[in-house]
Amino acid sequence: MRTNRCTVGAAALAAGLLCGSGASAQDWPTRPVTMIVPYAPGGNIDQAARLFARELSEKLGQQFIIESKGGAGGSIGASQVAKSKPDGYTLLVTANGPSVLNKMLYASLPYDPDTDFTPISLISDVPQVFIVNPKSPVGDLKGLVALAKEKKDALTIGHPGVGSGAHLTAIWFANLTGINVIPVAYRGALPIVTAVLGGEIDAGLPAYIPQVHSAKAIAVTSAERVDFLQGVPTASEGGVANVSSGTFTALAAPAGTPPEIVRQLNEAINAGLNSPELGATFAKLGVGGRPLSPEEFGAFLVRENQKWSAVARAANIRIE
Numbered sequence: 001m002r003t004n005r006c007t008v009g010a011a012a013l014a015a016g017l018l019c020g021s022g023a024s025a026q027d028w029p030t031r032p033v034t035m036i037v038p039y040a041p042g043g044n045i046d047q048a049a050r051l052f053a054r055e056l057s058e059k060l061g062q063q064f065i066i067e068s069k070g071g072a073g074g075s076i077g078a079s080q081v082a083k084s085k086p087d088g089y090t091l092l093v094t095a096n097g098p099s100v101l102n103k104m105l106y107a108s109l110p111y112d113p114d115t116d117f118t119p120i121s122l123i124s125d126v127p128q129v130f131i132v133n134p135k136s137p138v139g140d141l142k143g144l145v146a147l148a149k150e151k152k153d154a155l156t157i158g159h160p161g162v163g164s165g166a167h168l169t170a171i172w173f174a175n176l177t178g179i180n181v182i183p184v185a186y187r188g189a190l191p192i193v194t195a196v197l198g199g200e201i202d203a204g205l206p207a208y209i210p211q212v213h214s215a216k217a218i219a220v221t222s223a224e225r226v227d228f229l230q231g232v233p234t235a236s237e238g239g240v241a242n243v244s245s246g247t248f249t250a251l252a253a254p255a256g257t258p259p260e261i262v263r264q265l266n267e268a269i270n271a272g273l274n275s276p277e278l279g280a281t282f283a284k285l286g287v288g289g290r291p292l293s294p295e296e297f298g299a300f301l302v303r304e305n306q307k308w309s310a311v312a313r314a315a316n317i318r319i320e
Contacts, residue, residue: 025260033063034091086257092252096165101163101165106318124289155181157184160186167183168308168317172245176241192204193211220235
């Protein structure tokens with residue numbers, strides 16, 4: 001049993017109720033820091049983590065080491081961090097699954113996302129992109145809804161995995177518009193683009209990747225248009241209000257991590273997000289940075305929980 005530990009959920013952090021572990025944080029870091037990425041190497045989250053590992057190493061004077069620990073939708077890596085000592089030397093590069101969605105989709109988890117972590121910083125928030133075949137007459141979401149109502153069969157929408165944010169977005173879209181949708185799971189964003197181009201499915205919902213440009217993007221699921229998809233309207237502009245979702249990457253620590261360490265990490269990450277060099281790199285990857293304070297990131301997690309819990313309940317998706 002760990003001692004000298006307190007639990008800080010997203011709601012508590014949003015209210016500013018940080019707590020310390022009692023460990024000295026004045027000289028941190030004095031040795032390398034491990035950043036657990038709870039997914040396989042090579043994806044968008046892994047790429048963002050490696051960029052910031054270099055950034056944090058430069059700014060804080062110690063090596064930040066990436067360790068991939070994939071499996072169970074990110075739960076295995078998240079569990080490892082949750083059980084780690086809250087001293088700032090083991091951090092979690094988290095995302096929608098480990099921090100928000102998994103508790104709604106899995107019958108049980110080896111950690112509690114609301115109480116086992118201290119939110120540190122939001123690194124990026126990338127919208128989903130509705131895509132169709134370039135030969136399709138559909139030009140916006142209103143047109144996609146019209147196509148669904150004309151079809152004898154349900155509209156097929158590709159997504160990168162059962163229980164993913166894109167999967168729930170497809171269900172949310174169907175509920176908002178009253179159309180019949182069959183979500184089709186693929187192994188990542190690129191196979192979705194390939195399936196759309198090959199006519200296997202009517203539309204796709206990949207997170208942004210450069211290959212999206214080979215299809216026809218008809219909407220982004222963000223409140224505002226994004227720089228890396230110039231000319232593509234938001235879902236609201238395309239005729240369907242309230243569809244707002246994305247894939248976020250963020251940094252968290254075990255609950256009870258000293259607030260001084262949390263602040264140092266947050267300030268270093270936000271400095272990187274505000275730098276022109278990193279901004280240019282993110283733009284090439286189609287990633288939008290969002291500098292937030294720990295309290296603002298905690299409030300962000302509260303909103304994400306509120307938004308997706310109702311969708312998950314209505315979808316009745318359970319992963320064993």
